[in-house]
Amino acid sequence: MLDDQQALIDLDGVQKEISLELLDDVAVGDYVVVHVGYALGRLDPEEAERTLALLGEAGLEAAR
Amino acid sequence: MKYIDEFRDGATARRVAGAIAAEAEPDHHYHLMEFCGGHTHAIYRYGVQDLLPPQVRMIHGPGCPVCVLPVGRLDMALSLASRPEVILCSYGDMLRVPGSGGRSLLKARGEGADVRMVYSAADALELARRHPERQVVFFAIGFETTTPPTAVAIRQAHSEDLENFSVLCNHVLTPAAVANILDSPAAREIGSVPIDGFLGPAHVSIVIGTHAYERFAEGYRKPVVISGFEPLDVMQSILMLIRQLNEGRAEVENQYTRAVTRLGNVKAQDLCAEIFEPRSEFEWRGLGVVPDSALQIRKEFGRFDAERRFDLTYAPVGDNRACECGSILRGVLEPTDCKLFGTACTPETPMGSCMVSSEGACAAYYQYGRFRQPVKSATA
Ligand code: SF4
Numbered sequence: 231m232l233d234d235q236q237a238l239i240d241l242d243g244v245q246k247e248i249s250l251e252l253l254d255d256v257a258v259g260d261y262v263v264v265h266v267g268y269a270l271g272r273l274d275p276e277e278a279e280r281t282l283a284l285l286g287e288a289g290l291e292a293a294r
Numbered sequence: 295m296k297y298i299d300e301f302r303d304g305a306t307a308r309r310v311a312g313a314i315a316a317e318a319e320p321d322h323h324y325h326l327m328e329f330c331g332g333h334t335h336a337i338y339r340y341g342v343q344d345l346l347p348p349q350v351r352m353i354h355g356p357g358c359p360v361c362v363l364p365v366g367r368l369d370m371a372l373s374l375a376s377r378p379e380v381i382l383c384s385y386g387d388m389l390r391v392p393g394s395g396g397r398s399l400l401k402a403r404g405e406g407a408d409v410r411m412v413y414s415a416a417d418a419l420e421l422a423r424r425h426p427e428r429q430v431v432f433f434a435i436g437f438e439t440t441t442p443p444t445a446v447a448i449r450q451a452h453s454e455d456l457e458n459f460s461v462l463c464n465h466v467l468t469p470a471a472v473a474n475i476l477d478s479p480a481a482r483e484i485g486s487v488p489i490d491g492f493l494g495p496a497h498v499s500i501v502i503g504t505h506a507y508e509r510f511a512e513g514y515r516k517p518v519v520i521s522g523f524e525p526l527d528v529m530q531s532i533l534m535l536i537r538q539l540n541e542g543r544a545e546v547e548n549q550y551t552r553a554v555t556r557l558g559n560v561k562a563q564d565l566c567a568e569i570f571e572p573r574s575e576f577e578w579r580g581l582g583v584v585p586d587s588a589l590q591i592r593k594e595f596g597r598f599d600a601e602r603r604f605d606l607t608y609a610p611v612g613d614n615r616a617c618e619c620g621s622i623l624r625g626v627l628e629p630t631d632c633k634l635f636g637t638a639c640t641p642e643t644p645m646g647s648c649m650v651s652s653e654g655a656c657a658a659y660y661q662y663g664r665f666r667q668p669v670k671s672a673t674a
């Protein structure tokens with residue numbers, strides 16, 4: 231976290247400064263979706279896992 | 295990278311493709327429009343179309359911000375750039391689009407205009423602070439994803455009383471364009487593009503939420519699935535659309551649950567509503583004049599509106615006749631239907647906006663898809 235609603239994010243080891251002005255209550259360690267230098271939304275790791283699980287199931291159904 | 299690589303796994307993609315092939319009825323057609331240029335890019339880049347059975351066809355939509363800006367609006371920026379006091383800045387791709395007479399902002403720069411590429415609206419603001427003696431104009435384009443950052447910049451300029459900053463606002467609205475495609479008589483006449491369902495945009499939906507699409511499901515009986523950007527997201531969303539169509543459902547479903555909510559980013563929406571108001575009409579390349587499809591800066595912030603400050607008026611200008619971007623943006627033609635594709639028009643020497651942006655169908659097709667075409671037509 232930097233001053234003035236700015237934050238440093240890690241993009242696969244590359245650090246980049248972005249603005250948090252469009253998002254409230256972001257904490258260190260959160261995943262955010264960034265567009266033209268602004269965090270637009272949060273990324274929910276639990277939902278990501280759920281989607282991956284569904285993708286796995288779609289594959290299984292096809293294999294049946 | 296976390297939460298990206300997992301959504302690009304090739305083996306899973308083939309399994310989902312198997313499910314799609316198994317569930318798509320052989321005697322139905324599934325014409326699915328991916329609205330967003332980011333999806334168009336992903337579909338070409340990862341060869342998604344090649345993983346689909348022939349009755350499932352992806353139609354590319356107008357969701358590429360650089361592509362849909364009409365020549366007349368670009369000409370307004372070009373005329374501003376020719377004023378000696380002006381520093382005109384915009385996102386990189388915008389500088390390469392040919393305006394009237396094939397003249398781009400980059401060409402104008404070559405002729406002496408002060409045109410600069412910025413990465414964000416905040417960079418434009420910073421230029422204005424650093425050059426108080428100049429007029430800095432931010433040529434703002436884009437859908438609901440780039441609008442909130444522009445709103446932040448205008449509010450900031452307002453609180454700093456930054457007199458030499460203004461915005462040439464070209465922000466457009468996704469739902470208005472979807473509605474236009476669904477009910478414009480012009481599109482129906484020329485098009486005969488029967489669209490069975492929509493793949494809804496990823497980033498735009500983070501901002502506006504899934505509820506913005508509910509009227510399409512209810513009013514037009516078209517299923518909408520909001521999809522993430524990665525190839526597996528797109529594949530899964532296609533499967534979800536096929537299931538809806540098979541079951542006769544028309545609902546808004548959300549595949550991109552890891553980032554999109556029903557209400558979207560309300561903070562960003564409120565900020566945009568504070569700074570902008572709807573424009574009664576706006577011309578789109580490809581779609582023509584669409585009512586209530588764009589935003590303008592509210593009177594209260596009018597001093598930051600470049601159209602007021604420099605007394606600009608919009609004059610429509612016809613597209614380069616040989617360029618088929620308009621029909622491609624309506625989903626009526628494919629890039630290879632254009633005579634200039636890959637010959638006179640390439641990403642190095644773009645003749646139309648669809649070849650400039652990586653989200654444009656022509657550029658995506660040129661980069662990833664053109665070697666596939668002969669195979670496809672040989673089997674067709
Ligand atoms: S190939 Fe070039 S000229 Fe043809 S439609 Fe695409 S952008 Fe326009």
